[in-house]
Amino acid sequence: MDEYNALILREQWDRKYKSATQVFFVINGLYVVSFIGVAAFLARTGDAPPGGVMRLAGVSAMALGLMLVVGTGLVKKWRWAAIVATLWCCVTMLSALYTMGGSTEQPGTRDERNAAYANGAGAGAICPGILSIIMLISCGRAALAKTPPARDEPRAIPGASPDPFNPYGRTLAAPEKPRPTVALSLIGVGALFTIAGVGALTAGVMEQLEAVVISEKRWKPFQGDGFTVDFPAEPVLQDGVVPGELVEFSRSYKVETGFHVLEVVHYRLGSMAYVRPDGLQQELDHQVESFGGEVTARSNPAFPGASALRYEVENAQANERTVMLAVNKGNDVYMVMGCEANADQSRAAARFVDSFSLTR
Numbered sequence: 001m002d003e004y005n006a007l008i009l010r011e012q013w014d015r016k017y018k019s020a021t022q023v024f025f026v027i028n029g030l031y032v033v034s035f036i037g038v039a040a041f042l043a044r045t046g047d048a049p050p051g052g053v054m055r056l057a058g059v060s061a062m063a064l065g066l067m068l069v070v071g072t073g074l075v076k077k078w079r080w081a082a083i084v085a086t087l088w089c090c091v092t093m094l095s096a097l098y099t100m101g102g103s104t105e106q107p108g109t110r111d112e113r114n115a116a117y118a119n120g121a122g123a124g125a126i127c128p129g130i131l132s133i134i135m136l137i138s139c140g141r142a143a144l145a146k147t148p149p150a151r152d153e154p155r156a157i158p159g160a161s162p163d164p165f166n167p168y169g170r171t172l173a174a175p176e177k178p179r180p181t182v183a184l185s186l187i188g189v190g191a192l193f194t195i196a197g198v199g200a201l202t203a204g205v206m207e208q209l210e211a212v213v214i215s216e217k218r219w220k221p222f223q224g225d226g227f228t229v230d231f232p233a234e235p236v237l238q239d240g241v242v243p244g245e246l247v248e249f250s251r252s253y254k255v256e257t258g259f260h261v262l263e264v265v266h267y268r269l270g271s272m273a274y275v276r277p278d279g280l281q282q283e284l285d286h287q288v289e290s291f292g293g294e295v296t297a298r299s300n301p302a303f304p305g306a307s308a309l310r311y312e313v314e315n316a317q318a319n320e321r322t323v324m325l326a327v328n329k330g331n332d333v334y335m336v337m338g339c340e341a342n343a344d345q346s347r348a349a350a351r352f353v354d355s356f357s358l359t360r
Contacts, residue, residue, distance in 0.1 A: 009146060012145065019141075020074055020082060020085065021074040023134060024085055032063045051207035054203050058199070068189055076180065082139055085143070086143045093132040226332060231352070237253055247268070260338070262352045266334050271331070275328045275333060288313055288324075291313065291339070294314055306358060308327045308328070310353070312324075323338045324353070338353050
């Protein structure tokens with residue numbers, strides 16, 4: 001290869017790596033800033049589903065670590081850095097495409113918060129997907145660039161006078177190339193950030209799985225007014241949830257995990273009021289109409305001195321299951337409802353409702 005062609009190859013090599021470096025730093029910098037901003041916002045508002053903030057923090061740390069590791073390699077014009085950057089672009093593109101799918105949750109379901117979070121993330125993934133295409137093209141060109149020949153060492157010109165500083169023809173030792181200490185330091189720091197990000201992302205995923213599938217050890221018996229039931233956490237109490245002139249007392253006991261809504265509503269009618277024979281069925285039918293879905297099972301569980309009706313409701317479109325139990329004893333009515341968003345992975349709703357029992 002003549003010197004002119006070698007010079008052209010070196011210029012192309014330098015230009016492609018310079019372009020890849022600039023695009024990589026700008027786009028990944030936007031990723032890091034946006035991920036950190038969204039994570040901080042969700043942590044402040046408390047609107048993220050279980051593990052959501054931890055996962056965003058992990059992705060932010062991973063993006064920052066890879067930016068330091070790969071960006072340093074691109075600055076040094078190392079081919080492995082261009083290859084890793086190209087693979088990272090493919091990962092971000094696939095993640096954006098997956099996130100654009102939004103959520104299986106539909107409007108009107110019990111788990112509106114997860115639906116809004118997933119649908120908002122899906123809409124917000126459009127911009128990263130487009131940026132990833134730009135970064136993929138730039139980094140891919142650098143990864144596929146033809147390696148230029150090494151620059152030749154200075155050669156002696158025939159017939160030239162001897163070197164006045166080396167009159168006896170001794171071979172001088174070649175100067176040592178400086179070690180890339182700064183580059184290696186940046187790569188080490190980036191690797192630590194990447195490892196920390198992987199750990200945070202794993203913790204966030206585990207927290208999400210724990211919320212989807214409630215482990216048996218989390219269930220604890222809870223003593224209410226005339227009943228006991230198992231909750232996976234301390235329920236939130238609220239009075240006055242059932243309006244009406246004939247209602248003397250009403251209170252709800254609720255636990256929300258992000259993927260489950262577990263609730264007991266207890267209300268007591270006045271002495272002049274009573275529950276009609278078809279009152280429990282009308283109540284459950286009204287709940288089914290409100291939540292949507294299809295009743296797949298009906299039963300009449302046995303409670304001493306009380307009447308009871310149990311429904312199982314499936315919403316295949318939203319992948320949601322709701323188990324309802326209505327119990328009437330005297331003037332006391334208990335509505336026990338368990339709703340789970342991931343019906344194909346969880347059985348917490350039935351576990352919750354079936355643990356209900358009367359104590360008086």
